[in-house]
Amino acid sequence: MPIDPIDLEELRRLYAGGGGADIHDPHFREVAGLQFKSGDKRRWPFAQPSTLLDAPYVAGGLAPETLDGLDVALIGVPMDLGVTNRPGARYGPRAVRAVDRIGPYEHALRVAPMNALKVADVGDVAMQSRYDLSLCHADIEECYAMVGATRAIPLSVGGDHSITGSIMKGLARTRGPMGMVHFDAHCDTGGIYEGSKFHHGAPFREAVLAGVLDPKRSVQIGIRGGAEYLWEFSYASGMTVIHAEECAAMGMDAVVAKALEVVGDGPTYVTFDVDGLDPVYAPGTGTPEIGGLSTREALHLLRGLAGIDIIGGDVVEVAPEYDPTTLTAQAAAQMLFQLLCLVQLRR
Numbered sequence: 001m002p003i004d005p006i007d008l009e010e011l012r013r014l015y016a017g018g019g020g021a022d023i024h025d026p027h028f029r030e031v032a033g034l035q036f037k038s039g040d041k042r043r044w045p046f047a048q049p050s051t052l053l054d055a056p057y058v059a060g061g062l063a064p065e066t067l068d069g070l071d072v073a074l075i076g077v078p079m080d081l082g083v084t085n086r087p088g089a090r091y092g093p094r095a096v097r098a099v100d101r102i103g104p105y106e107h108a109l110r111v112a113p114m115n116a117l118k119v120a121d122v123g124d125v126a127m128q129s130r131y132d133l134s135l136c137h138a139d140i141e142e143c144y145a146m147v148g149a150t151r152a153i154p155l156s157v158g159g160d161h162s163i164t165g166s167i168m169k170g171l172a173r174t175r176g177p178m179g180m181v182h183f184d185a186h187c188d189t190g191g192i193y194e195g196s197k198f199h200h201g202a203p204f205r206e207a208v209l210a211g212v213l214d215p216k217r218s219v220q221i222g223i224r225g226g227a228e229y230l231w232e233f234s235y236a237s238g239m240t241v242i243h244a245e246e247c248a249a250m251g252m253d254a255v256v257a258k259a260l261e262v263v264g265d266g267p268t269y270v271t272f273d274v275d276g277l278d279p280v281y282a283p284g285t286g287t288p289e290i291g292g293l294s295t296r297e298a299l300h301l302l303r304g305l306a307g308i309d310i311i312g313g314d315v316v317e318v319a320p321e322y323d324p325t326t327l328t329a330q331a332a333a334q335m336l337f338q339l340l341c342l343v344q345l346r347r
Contacts, residue, residue, distance in 0.1 A: 284323025
């Protein structure tokens with residue numbers, strides 16, 4: 001309990017007739033003071049244009065002069081030309097923006113990141129062609145190279161998982177090679193298929209070969225399904241792979257400890273593919289695999305990363321048309337919020 005229980009007379013003195021904004025615990029009062037601007041009135045979560053995590057939208061979007069004033073830039077990457085199965089993740093950013101009432105407080109970590117950081121939704125990456133996969137990736141890389149030259153830490157919403165490789169390449173131009181914590185059903189370290197190296201089953205092989213991702217500082221969590229034979233590169237390069245059944249056998253605290261050991265103190269990128277979750281929690285994705293993480297387990301793992309040197313992160317593969325309940329987008333928005341909390345708590 002944040003405060004010791006008190007007797008009835010004291011409860012009446014403190015709370016009878018009190019408003020929703022009348023909070024006495026110092027920590028809770030500090031958080032609430034930045035939410036209630038006028039008495040007990042708060043912003044309606046269902047009003048005004050939708051943005052990622054209800055953050056302010058910054059006119060001018062993705063430009064150095066806009067980003068330099070931010071601690072965190074929330075960015076949409078609505079591109080899914082790299083999918084191998086069901087398309088639709090191009091609508092992921094829009095679906096996550098439509099989710100209201102995420103945060104503002106993270107009770108386990110005891111932080112309210114919007115109060116501590118300057119955060120804005122800066123819109124979507126502009127791409128020259130909706131048809132040309134390689135050109136889209138060139139545009140993504142150039143965009144994140146520009147972001148990397150500012151002080152803002154990018155947290156992105158895709159889009160298919162192929163976007164992450166180009167985000168890493170762009171950021172690495174100024175921020176150098178990085179480690180990775182990767183939540184997924186699939187390792188995404190496959191080779192060139194049907195003439196393309198940009199599909200969503202290959203971004204981390206490409207990032208390692210480009211010298212921007214350190215495989216020995218990379219951990220992949222929740223891996224499962226029938227594509228294991230495609231992931232030889234993960235093992236050959238020295239990545240740490242923790243399968244979904246191993247997560248259950250080890251326990252979440254042990255998985256956290258292993259992830260922290262692998263990434264160490266160096267700069268780290270955190271990427272969360274929603275198909276890392278079991279389809280019962282995230283049916284709206286292109287390549288669902290049963291037997292995955294629960295949302296509670298995912299929250300536990302992300303909270304356990306508090307203190308890592310996170311230099312960027314993303315949530316990808318939300319394909320909302322396969323989920324009329326909007327549960328997948330809700331889970332994705334919560335994972336995005338957890339990444340924001342990690343930015344506040346970074347070393």
